[in-house]
Amino acid sequence: MTTTKLDLNQCNQLISKFEQVIKTPIKTPSSVYYTGVDLGTACIVLAVLDENYEPVAGSYRYANVVKDGMVVDYIGAIKIVRELKAELEEILETELVYAAAAIPPGTNELDSGAIRNVVEGAGFELTALLDEPTAANQVLNIENGAVVDIGGGTTGISILNQGEVVKVVDEATGGTHFSLVVAGSYKMSFDEAELYKRDTSKHKELIVVLKPVVEKIASIILRQINGYKVEGIYLVGGTACLGGIENIIEKNTHIPTFKPINPMFATPLGIAKSCTDKIMD
Template sequence: MEPYEKICELYRRIESKTAAALPGPYKVGVDLGTADIVLVVTDSNGMPVAGSMRWASVVKDGLVVDFRGAINIVAELRAEVETIMGVKLDKGATAVPPGTVGRNAQACSHVIAGAGLEPVCQVDEPVAAAKVLQIKDGIVVDIGGGTTGIAVLKNGELVFTADEPTGGTHVSLVLAGAYHISFEEAEKMKQDSRRHREITPVIMPVIEKMATIVKDMLTGFDGYAEYPVYVVGGTAYLSGFAGAFSKAFGRQVEVPPHPLLVTPLGIALFG
């Protein structure tokens, strides 16, 4: 199964709340995002088996700010997927924005441990996405809620990572200010695909800023202009995002289907 087919299969499993009839052992990945938490299970070959997600606000700019709330949500997702699959899940992998170290990085592992999953691995978020997309030579841009991270791969090896504090949260803040609504209402507006055409002109400066940040992070990195660029993360789901980002970035970028699920699936592959 090709990478994009795997992503679409995971989406179908989450939407239908069903599990693929694939044998274990299984791999588990937990993505603690700023706007959502996703738990994904694959078989030993990386084929999606099941998953579940919750919109949440327990993480800010890559930092866990509601430890107990995060544990409770991961525990709920674990229980839900265990029921769907009919098996017990006991180990899992997590991911953090590039450059997250010390206790900030450890917090993610502590969260899944508190939810009953023994932490087995922790990776950079864009690296997890790159694994799903099977990138040998290319660039992954992972736009999270609070940060935008990049990973550059050459001959299948990670040669550069960076992270800057601009993401989906900033899109919501702009919407909240423009429409004089609460941040929570802005989040819901952003998630409503029927409103995307309307809000695109409002959030265009934020998308352009994201593209400029990525371009600046890559300044001085020899040869990057020849590498394909993939953009993942929930913000990339916005209608017209790929075109707007490409124009500001200076060349075409590719947005995989269901970009919100790419990194969670990649985390599971490291499980």
């Protein structure tokens, strides 16, 4: 069975709620709060859910403390997460104790310790650590298909069969590569290209410029899903926000391709839904 439209609608409703509570947090007391910490290459997001796993608050900040899925500015990462945590605690008038986090697939041995230390260094008790595309599926609820998390430096792919993860992999190519192409094409600095890329009003022209990079991502997906029955491709991650990216990937893979209303928030919400009040060993 493929993911139904209802499943994506439920995901979109959750993301929509989260977007609302970022602007207007819900201050009704909860017996416990669950926080998802998403340390992205371009953006750090904290998503807070209540005892019923409903969004109550959230915050994010663009940063460059992570490169290609690896923490490169350890102190800077702790500082930003601690500041976002304090900001949300002041709003909710409570201490945020429990948090879950995620890492790119295949980097567990290399970076799981660093991610854990960042989360705990910011004052959280870590309760879960999972790979990013699998975390995103906590809100997508895919039974058969591939979750493709297009981040700043890498693209993570999680293949699911009857709701079970059968393969996870991470390959270079992501938003950083988009920014490099934009910088070269428009003769601007990398930082200027990053800002230009985020302007949704520019996406119609940018999708033409970035088509070769998107096609490369499509080829990565095709190579990694070879031999598996994949009924649909589901895009998440900040880079997937580029308007029209799903059309190019679908055209090149010949597999129905979908994305939620704001792909950037699927993973942090999935991380938060994986959080519990049981501290990891």
